[in-house]
Amino acid sequence: PPGFPGKVGPAGPPGPAAEKVSPEAFAWFQAVDADGSGHISVRELKQALLNSNWTAFDDETCLLMISDRSGRIDVYGFAALLRFIQQWRNLFQQFDRDRSGSISFSELQQAFSQMGYNLSPQFSQLLLSRYAPRSPDPSIQLDRFIHICMQLQSTTEAFREKDTALAGNVRLSYEDFLTMVVTRML
Numbered sequence: 329p330p331g332f333p334g335k336v337g338p339a340g341p342p343g344p345a346a347e348k349v350s351p352e353a354f355a356w357f358q359a360v361d362a363d364g365s366g367h368i369s370v371r372e373l374k375q376a377l378l379n380s381n382w383t384a385f386d387d388e389t390c391l392l393m394i395s396d397r398s399g400r401i402d403v404y405g406f407a408a409l410l411r412f413i414q415q416w417r418n419l420f421q422q423f424d425r426d427r428s429g430s431i432s433f434s435e436l437q438q439a440f441s442q443m444g445y446n447l448s449p450q451f452s453q454l455l456l457s458r459y460a461p462r463s464p465d466p467s468i469q470l471d472r473f474i475h476i477c478m479q480l481q482s483t484t485e486a487f488r489e490k491d492t493a494l495a496g497n498v499r500l501s502y503e504d505f506l507t508m509v510v511t512r513m514l
Contacts, residue, residue, distance in 0.1 A: 381469060416477070
């Protein structure tokens, strides 16, 4: 969909990519790399990223953002990840219409619509109940917004691979469905 920032993936080897690491990103990387390994683990990343309510990013979201199978990223990947998160933060702030620092049900519905998705209120409510803390008026923080959108983007890409006629529906075997889910979301 048109409203999504780009994907982040494993960074390449040092070289031209080194020019893309700002001094700020490099300094932050060194501060976050607590064990001095030259890589940031999911645990270290979680300690570095905060939502607007000062809570740490969710483990699942951090793991999803580190797409390398090793579960860690180097300074180049970290710099790219910071740019990626800033793009998502900008989008999140655009949809956080009441400036509460979180996205409510109605804001989530509007976000999906503006990103080109035609999703039912029931589906949005399902996502909110899965990703928002239990409360009378549930809402999601930046980390969960990123998580939802990344998974939605990934599954939409998988669906489009099967929907070659662009009909908006596909016929799948159960195993094809499971393969889609496992390869895209786990």
